[in-house]
Structures are given as C-alpha cells and as structure tokens.
Amino acid sequence: MEKLGKRPMSKKSTILVIDDEETMRNACQQVLSKSGYHTETSADGADGLRKVREFPPDLVLVDLKMPGISGMEVLEKIRKIDSTIISIIITGYATIESAVEAMKRGAYDFLPKPFTPDELRIIIKRGLERRELVLESLSLRREKEKIEKNFISMVSHELRRPLIDVQEYLEVVRAGIVGRLTQPQKGMLEKASGQINTLLVLIKDWLDMSRIEAGRMLENLELLDLSQILYKTVDLLREKIKNKKITLEVNIPAHLPLIKGEKLSIERVFTNLFRNAIDYNHEEGRISVKAKGEGDYVVIEVSDTGIGIPQKDIPFIFDEFFRVKNKKTKHITGSGLGLSIVKKVVEAHRGSIEVRSEEGKESIFTVFLPKFTGTNEKSSVG
Ligand SMILES: Nc1ncnc2c1ncn2[C@@H]1O[C@H](COP(=O)(O)OP(=O)(O)OP(=O)(O)O)[C@@H](O)[C@H]1O
Ligand SMILES: [Mg+2]
Known part of the structure; x- marks a missing residue:
C-alpha cells in the first residue's frame, strides 16, 4: 500500500x-x-x-x-x-x-x-x-479571530491576575506575617508594591482604551446630572488638593442640563482632568472648575495655574503614551494615557475637548458634551 x-x-x-x-x-x-x-x-x-x-x-x-x-x-x-x-x-x-x-x-x-x-x-x-x-x-x-475577539478579557486575566497575586504576597510579607522584616527590607517591598500598582493602573487604562476602541463604550447609557458628577469627582481628590495647598474654585449652577452617557467613563474624564490640574500645578496654585449650558452643549472648563504646556507639545498631548518631557515634568509620574482616554470617551459621547495653555502660567481644558433633548436620543449619543 x-x-x-x-x-x-x-x-x-x-x-x-x-x-x-x-x-x-x-x-x-x-x-x-x-x-x-x-x-x-x-x-x-x-x-x-x-x-x-x-x-x-x-x-x-x-x-x-x-x-x-x-x-x-x-x-x-x-x-x-x-x-x-x-x-x-x-x-x-x-x-x-x-x-x-x-x-x-x-x-x-x-x-x-x-x-x-x-x-x-x-x-x-x-x-x-x-x-x-x-x-x-x-x-x-478562526483562532486569530477568537484571540482578537477575546483580546480585552484575555489581557485582563493573563496580565492582571498574576500581578494581583504578587501584590497580595507582598502584602503578606510586608505585614510581617511570615517573619520580621528589617527597615530596608520593608522599604524595598514598599517600592516593589508601588511599581506593581503603577503597572495595574496602566493595564486598567489600556483595557479601558481597548474597550472604547472596540466600540463597547456606550453600553450603559443613562441620564446624567453633570453637576453631581463634578462635585463627586472633585471630592475624591480633596485630600490631594489639600496636601498641595491648592485653592479650588468651583462654579457650577445647581441645575445643569442633563446629558446621556456612561457614568463611570464620564467620571473618569473629570478625574483625569482634575488629577492633571493637581499633578502639573505648583504648590499653593489654583484650580477652577466651571460648568454651564451653552447652545446644544454642556460646557465644562477645568483650568489650573500650573506649569502649562509648551506650544510645540500641545498637538500631541491627547496621543496615547505622550508625555511632555522637560525639567518641570521630570519628577511627575504618569503613563501618558489619561488624556487619550479623556478624548476617546468625550468623542464617543459625540462631544469634543479643547485645550489652551501658556507655559509657566496656566492650562485650560474645555469639554463640550451634547445636552440630552429627549428627541435626538440617537444622534446625540448614537
Ligand atoms: N493640566 C496640565 N498642565 C500641564 N501639563 C499637562 C496638563 N495636563 C496634561 N499635561 C501634559 O500632557 C501629558 C499627557 O497627559 P496625560 O494625562 O495623558 O498623561 P499623564 O498625566 O502623563 O499620565 P496618566 O496616564 O497617569 O494621566 C502629561 O504628561 C503632561 O505633560
Ligand atoms: Mg494624567
């Protein structure tokens, strides 16, 4: 045969x-x-x-x-x-x-x-x-299609799970449960734990971005009162603001027009903007948050009296992983994903974001989100 x-x-x-x-x-x-x-x-x-x-x-x-x-x-x-x-x-x-x-x-x-x-x-x-x-x-x-389809959840499991495990082991060792530690040993474990945290935040940002890119952004739409969201997100950062002795001015009317959006993502937009306004600010600087209804939009302005952004870098600050590199930003940590997530979320809500800045003086970020009118449900947040 x-x-x-x-x-x-x-x-x-x-x-x-x-x-x-x-x-x-x-x-x-x-x-x-x-x-x-x-x-x-x-x-x-x-x-x-x-x-x-x-x-x-x-x-x-x-x-x-x-x-x-x-x-x-x-x-x-x-x-x-x-x-x-x-x-x-x-x-x-x-x-x-x-x-x-x-x-x-x-x-x-x-x-x-x-x-x-x-x-x-x-x-x-x-x-x-x-x-x-x-x-x-x-x-x-088929395998490739499956990988692409499950990429987001795969990354989340394959990368985050082991990191979380390592983090937990480190906690146990740091707490002295498996033996007493010297001060230098404790210090090193603390640094290791800090780095793992940074990595976990980076993975989370990255996952969020893939989720937005995969068009899975607007899954849990609800009517949102932006004034509540703004107060809530500012409140979460009060400690950070206080530690840096920053003066905060909030000018938000009691009744802002509603918007339709995904609550967690919209909260994320303002947490990122406020965090930047604090991180790239001077000690004893100022931050101002204003909001108002204007035409078809709710307009939110977040400004700070911080280090500002060099004109040449402004076109790139919404790019993934872009960070201004100079003496003033050298000691500030971040992944460079924050603003790219902000922009993607805002645009997924059919809104836009603008920035003005003067180096050494101020940065002003303005977010436009379409008002919910009840009649244009589809076109406003499709
Ligand atoms: N309010 C601001 N004042 C001055 N520079 C800013 C401000 N906001 C952003 N930048 C500049 O834009 C860059 C990109 O900001 P972005 O928020 O995307 O990333 P990041 O803050 O570096 O990291 P993270 O992902 O942790 O937010 C920053 O590295 C910083 O150089
Ligand atoms: Mg940031």
Missing part, C-alpha cells in the same frame, strides 16, 4: 464518489478502499448532496455528465454546503472548456476518463493534501 500522508493514519479520510455508472463507482471504491480511505458512493447528484450534508466528506469525485442534477450544479451546491470540501471532476467527455468551467465553479482538479488506478490515487492524494492545508489555515484564521 502506498503512503497516504498524515491524515489517513490518524483519521481515515472520507471520499464520496458521485457517478451514474455503476462500474465506475465500484472501480473507484475498490481502488480507494484498498488505499485506506473510507469510501462512499452515490448514483446521482441528489443522493450525493444528501450524503455531503450528512457526513461531510473530505473529497468528492463528481461525474460531470449525469441524469438529473448535472455535475456542474452538484459542484456549486457542494461549495455552498462546505467550501473546504475538495471536489474533483471525472468525465468521459473531457474537453478543456468543461475543465475550465468546472474549475471556475470550485472544482480542485479534473480527471478525464478512462484513468488508471495510479492516476486516481495521485490526484486523490494531492486533493487531500490541499484539504489539509485549507483546514489548517481555516483553523488558524
């Missing part, structure tokens, strides 16, 4: 012979079974197609001239049922035209009658190798 490649060794390849001539069906079945293939036969196209749907075969030999459904039609239908099945045409009326026509309709190859057992075996072997390749690339493509 000749070698048939990998597949028949593990799982027998199945071949279906569709031919109205009994002697042809029997001859093919004999040769192919002897070669180790599982072989089935059909006397006409309709029965053949039923069998294709039933198992399905790896390869089909189709006679071109048959009563009932023609070989060409059978070919097309097989392709529709499963495009990975290899079809080979056999016919006694071989002409170049019919071969070309059959190939156009999805046949892999063409075998003119009469043929020898060897010719049959060779063409079948090649066809099955082709099928192997097709299946392999299909499974690779």
Whole structure:
C-alpha cells in the first residue's frame, strides 16, 4: 500500500464518489478502499448532496455528465454546503472548456476518463493534501479571530491576575506575617508594591482604551446630572488638593442640563482632568472648575495655574503614551494615557475637548458634551 500522508493514519479520510455508472463507482471504491480511505458512493447528484450534508466528506469525485442534477450544479451546491470540501471532476467527455468551467465553479482538479488506478490515487492524494492545508489555515484564521475577539478579557486575566497575586504576597510579607522584616527590607517591598500598582493602573487604562476602541463604550447609557458628577469627582481628590495647598474654585449652577452617557467613563474624564490640574500645578496654585449650558452643549472648563504646556507639545498631548518631557515634568509620574482616554470617551459621547495653555502660567481644558433633548436620543449619543 502506498503512503497516504498524515491524515489517513490518524483519521481515515472520507471520499464520496458521485457517478451514474455503476462500474465506475465500484472501480473507484475498490481502488480507494484498498488505499485506506473510507469510501462512499452515490448514483446521482441528489443522493450525493444528501450524503455531503450528512457526513461531510473530505473529497468528492463528481461525474460531470449525469441524469438529473448535472455535475456542474452538484459542484456549486457542494461549495455552498462546505467550501473546504475538495471536489474533483471525472468525465468521459473531457474537453478543456468543461475543465475550465468546472474549475471556475470550485472544482480542485479534473480527471478525464478512462484513468488508471495510479492516476486516481495521485490526484486523490494531492486533493487531500490541499484539504489539509485549507483546514489548517481555516483553523488558524478562526483562532486569530477568537484571540482578537477575546483580546480585552484575555489581557485582563493573563496580565492582571498574576500581578494581583504578587501584590497580595507582598502584602503578606510586608505585614510581617511570615517573619520580621528589617527597615530596608520593608522599604524595598514598599517600592516593589508601588511599581506593581503603577503597572495595574496602566493595564486598567489600556483595557479601558481597548474597550472604547472596540466600540463597547456606550453600553450603559443613562441620564446624567453633570453637576453631581463634578462635585463627586472633585471630592475624591480633596485630600490631594489639600496636601498641595491648592485653592479650588468651583462654579457650577445647581441645575445643569442633563446629558446621556456612561457614568463611570464620564467620571473618569473629570478625574483625569482634575488629577492633571493637581499633578502639573505648583504648590499653593489654583484650580477652577466651571460648568454651564451653552447652545446644544454642556460646557465644562477645568483650568489650573500650573506649569502649562509648551506650544510645540500641545498637538500631541491627547496621543496615547505622550508625555511632555522637560525639567518641570521630570519628577511627575504618569503613563501618558489619561488624556487619550479623556478624548476617546468625550468623542464617543459625540462631544469634543479643547485645550489652551501658556507655559509657566496656566492650562485650560474645555469639554463640550451634547445636552440630552429627549428627541435626538440617537444622534446625540448614537
Ligand atoms: N493640566 C496640565 N498642565 C500641564 N501639563 C499637562 C496638563 N495636563 C496634561 N499635561 C501634559 O500632557 C501629558 C499627557 O497627559 P496625560 O494625562 O495623558 O498623561 P499623564 O498625566 O502623563 O499620565 P496618566 O496616564 O497617569 O494621566 C502629561 O504628561 C503632561 O505633560
Ligand atoms: Mg494624567
């Protein structure tokens, strides 16, 4: 018996012979079974197609001239049922035209009658190798699609989980539960823990960004009162503001027009802007937060009297991972993702953000978010 490649060794390849001539069906079945293939036969196209749907075969030999459904039609239908099945045409009326026509309709190859057992075996072997390749690339493509689809949750599990575990182990050691620590040892563990925290925040930012990019941003829309959100986010940072002796001015009317948005993301926008206003501010500096309804928008302005942003860097500050690099920013830590998330969230809500700044003096960020009007629900936050 000749070698048939990998597949028949593990799982027998199945071949279906569709031919109205009994002697042809029997001859093919004999040769192919002897070669180790599982072989089935059909006397006409309709029965053949039923069998294709039933198992399905790896390869089909189709006679071109048959009563009932023609070989060409059978070919097309097989392709529709499963495009990975290899079809080979056999016919006694071989002409170049019919071969070309059959190939156009999805046949892999063409075998003119009469043929020898060897010719049959060779063409079948090649066809099955082709099928192997097709299946392999299909499974690779599916794997790739699956990875892309699950990328966000995969990253979250694969990267965050072990980091959180390390963080917990460090906590146990730091707490002295597994033995007393010297002061330098404690200091080092604290630094390690701090770095892991930074990494966890970075991964979270990155995940959020992938979520926004994957269009999964506006999933939990609700009507939001921005004044509540602004007060809440400012409150969360009061301690930081106090520590830096910053004066905070808040000018928000009691009733701002509502917006429709995803609460956590909108909170994130203002936490990021306020955090920047604190981090890039001087000791005893000032921060001002204003909000008002203006035309179709609610306009929120966050300004600070901090280090400002060099004009040449302004076009880049919303880019992912971009950070101004100079003497003044050297000791301020961050990933450079904050403002890119801000911009993506705002734009996903059909809003916009503008920045003005003078180096050494001030930075003013203005956010425009569309008012909820009740009638333009779709167009305002689509
Ligand atoms: N209020 C501001 N005053 C001065 N510079 C600012 C201000 N806000 C942002 N910047 C500059 O823009 C850069 C990008 O800001 P962004 O918030 O995206 O990143 P980050 O603050 O460096 O890191 P993080 O991702 O932790 O927020 C900052 O590194 C800083 O140089
Ligand atoms: Mg920031």
